[in-house]
Amino acid sequence: MAPPIPADKKLGTLQKSVPKVRVGKGKPLPYGCSQAKKGLNFSILAPDSQAVWFVLEVPSGQEGITYAGEKGKFLQLELQPAAHRTGNTWHIQVVTTFSVEGLRYGWHVDPEELGRDGRPTEKPVLDPCSRCLSSGGVAAWNRRGEGIKYAPWSVVPDFRAVDCFDWQGVTSPGYALQELVIYEAHVRSFTRNKDSGVSKPGTFLGFLEKIPHLLNLGINCVELLPITEFDETVVPLKHPGTGEDLCQYWGYQTCAYFVPMQRFAAGPESWAAIVEFKTLVRELHRHGIEVILDVVFNHTGEGAWGINNWNCLAKVAVEHYYLMSNGYHTNYTGCGNTVNANNPNCSEWILECLRYWALDMHVDGFRFDLASSLTRGSDGQCMPEPPFIKRLVQDPCMKDVKLIAEPWDCAWPDGYLVGQFPSCGEPRWAEWNGKFRDTVRGFIKGDPGLKGMMATRICGSPDLYEADDRAPFHSINFITAHDGFTLRDLVSYNKKNNHVNNEESGEDNNVSWNCAQEGQDGPSNNPEVMKLRDRQMRNMLMALFLSAGTPMVTSGDEYGRSQGGNNNTWCQDELNWFSWSDCAKESEAFCRFFRLTIGLRKQHRDMFERTGFMTH
Incomplete structure (x- = not known):
């Protein structure tokens, strides 16, 4: 077998065995796979690396090498530092006479496993900035079985489809933060139920069919749980009753940060998710609804549950991308492998990703999961x-992008930064106000000593946000979110009921009350209990929508969705689904109250969308 093929800095034919491929020096920017004047440019940010190979799949009939357990043949190009490295970035230009759309590619960065011929033998790593993956569409959701594993490759997209998307002149509504009524939702959950009646259930296209429901409620912003590529099959847990495979449902184990979740796409092509997500954003914007993405830069899904069917950042530059201690991953997130966000190279990668979603995909803002981890230094x-x-x-490209922090991580007390998230001289950061949530829950269920604190929360939490020149709208007020009890369960359960997760998780202190006696959690046929529960739900909604600050609601709370007391449904599929039949039953009852309360808030914008505190 021939040695690895060196990629010359000049654009020339490699050798007679590969007559349809020419290579050139390439450029360091943009990262990932992009169109060049001729052919394609590939670039990877790989600091401290000494040896890098680029790998490209070749069509059937072409000569190439193979990887164990992988179908197809591949071309390996050994990059020369003098020609193909600029600073910390390696790059190469590739020109072919055959179509490359849909072909797989990857990188070897300082490979540890070399054959006797000098070639890397282990599977290449994913491109940290790849835009497409070979991981399957909606039909592949949580697919298990003999010989089936989640082991994606980076894929060359069809640039004619993804870069020439027709936005039809539609732009963002451009609301001020204080104007928003945020609706937190999961793309799959929203329309996966068969009673949704949509043509593409559980997908981006299915979601957009329910825009009229959002408009009817008065919603003008959706905050989507993670929609970047994740492996839902990684969870080894099974349902204790049925034996069915549970899944990593919420999506907080990101595999590829530039890639819209493939199983949220209806189309079969690897780039269908890009086109369909852009379509969703365009149609939401057309109807006056902004889009905020829940992004997970505090940790990654790499190596989750000890499974290593794919690799990325850890094989590119582990010390730069991950926060390490004595050679081991740190765990400030409760999920392992904390990201080293304040390393200059890691910061560059994160910013490039955020720019992509803001500029190319037209999203309006980001909610940063466990954002306190993003403030941690090397120590x-x-x-x-x-x-x-x-x-x-300070990034000029991010000037108009909304920034929301979940201002805590799992390393308490220093990681609890509600009211203290660093502004770095720019009062732009809004925060999920966990103190608003806990105060309202406690006050409405009758906990003593909360009158003064409740008044403070209604007035926009000046104790938290006034000191550093922020405003009431920097407080993202919420009663419930995806993690924790739903609004219905908050008034129906004193204790969590998470046995179907087949593992111990979920918060024990929920500040909840079942409106009945101890031991009477769950559904009730007692008219008085049912009436009280309904009133308590309405009380909490009134407190939310008639307080200064930016309100956020959770999908399903508009009709009183229950999860059976499960306050951590991260591994459940159907339990998270929106029930459109139940919503229809409540259309003239609780849904109507929900809608009218939002309407009341909008009728008195001067009071509730204040830019100054009520204490002034």
């Missing part, structure tokens, strides 16, 4: 002015 301590946060708020 693991939270910094008052984290370099990443400073770069983000």
